Amino acid sequence: MLSYQHKYHAGNHADVFKHLALIALLSKFNRKSKPYFYLDTHAGAGQYALSSQGEHQDTYAFTQLSFEHASEVLQGYKAIIEQYKNANKYPGSPALAISMAREQDKFHFNELASEIYRELKYFVHRAGSTHQRNGFEVLKGLMPPKPNRGMVLIDPPYENADEYDEVSNAVEDALKKWPNGTFAIWYPVLSSTRVNRKTKALEKTPKAGLAEKMLLNLSQRLEQPILVAQFGFCNEDSNIGMYASGLCIVNPPYELDETLNTILMILDSEVSENGAKGSRVYWLNEPK
Numbered sequence: 001m002l003s004y005q006h007k008y009h010a011g012n013h014a015d016v017f018k019h020l021a022l023i024a025l026l027s028k029f030n031r032k033s034k035p036y037f038y039l040d041t042h043a044g045a046g047q048y049a050l051s052s053q054g055e056h057q058d059t060y061a062f063t064q065l066s067f068e069h070a071s072e073v074l075q076g077y078k079a080i081i082e083q084y085k086n087a088n089k090y091p092g093s094p095a096l097a098i099s100m101a102r103e104q105d106k107f108h109f110n111e112l113a114s115e116i117y118r119e120l121k122y123f124v125h126r127a128g129s130t131h132q133r134n135g136f137e138v139l140k141g142l143m144p145p146k147p148n149r150g151m152v153l154i155d156p157p158y159e160n161a162d163e164y165d166e167v168s169n170a171v172e173d174a175l176k177k178w179p180n181g182t183f184a185i186w187y188p189v190l191s192s193t194r195v196n197r198k199t200k201a202l203e204k205t206p207k208a209g210l211a212e213k214m215l216l217n218l219s220q221r222l223e224q225p226i227l228v229a230q231f232g233f234c235n236e237d238s239n240i241g242m243y244a245s246g247l248c249i250v251n252p253p254y255e256l257d258e259t260l261n262t263i264l265m266i267l268d269s270e271v272s273e274n275g276a277k278g279s280r281v282y283w284l285n286e287p288k
């Protein structure tokens with residue numbers, strides 16, 4: 001059995017940014033009526049009960065948003081959040097993606113853990129294809145995709161240090177068959193030390209620095225443009241382990257950088273801890 005359970009993290013700071021960015025990405029694809037392909041390699045259950053208490057202080061960070069902004073993306077997120085909140089639930093990436101899908105598009109959702117997969121399959125029903133395999137194998141098997149336009153969301157739990165390398169290898173391989181594909185890779189940013197929840201003692205964070213190494217790897221190995229958008233919800237010295245999270249987007253759609261900048265400005269003013277300074281949008285590989 002896999003140990004990571006997203007139900008304990010659903011709706012936290014990292015989810016809010018990732019999900020807003022996902023809506024931003026799919027809105028860009030929806031601008032043209034041409035069909036597109038979408039794959040979520042690590043999809044989770046599809047939706048999560050709000051009553052399942054998370055272990056983090058930032059659980060349900062989305063409830064801190066005032067939603068008073070004119071941002072199209074934020075309003076789209078609000079509409080779906082409210083719909084799920086009425087049923088005491090929070091939408092996962094499959095729920096958000098399905099809310100944006102059109103009849104002509106081809107959506108795929110993959111989840112490895114059997115129990116979670118059962119929930120996902122029931123949730124997705126006829127809105128897309130579901131797979132129960134290793135996410136990186138599914139990605140390989142579907143390349144090059146039909147239709148040829150589209151994107152992949154890669155959102156692994158990063159429980160093992162190896163997963164960072166698996167991500168960069170899988171993306172590099174997939175791009176050989178699909179050089180124009182968009183890949184959105186979620187990653188955690190970890191402080192070098194954290195407070196142990198049980199003993200309350202300060203300890204080293206074993207996987208600190210691995211995401212930064214993965215970004216460097218991607219930048220060196222890929223020719224495609226790469227945009228990075230990082231949400232720093234508290235400062236590194238707060239010793240909570242994950243103090244920021246980001247999305248590394250290979251072949252981002254036009255003007256995604258501006259949209260993500262706007263979203264981060266809103267999150268910084270409403271959801272971040274006072275004075276957190278880790279949010280930024282930058283080109284890891286500049287467009288040619």
Ligand code: SAM
Nearest residue numbers: 006042043044092093111112113134135155157
């Ligand atoms: N994308 C989801 C969302 O935003 O709502 C959250 C996904 S959660 C971070 C990661 C999921 O990947 C978990 O449900 C876990 O069971 C699953 N998983 C772990 N290892 C996997 C693998 N090798 N292939 C596919 N899924 C895997």
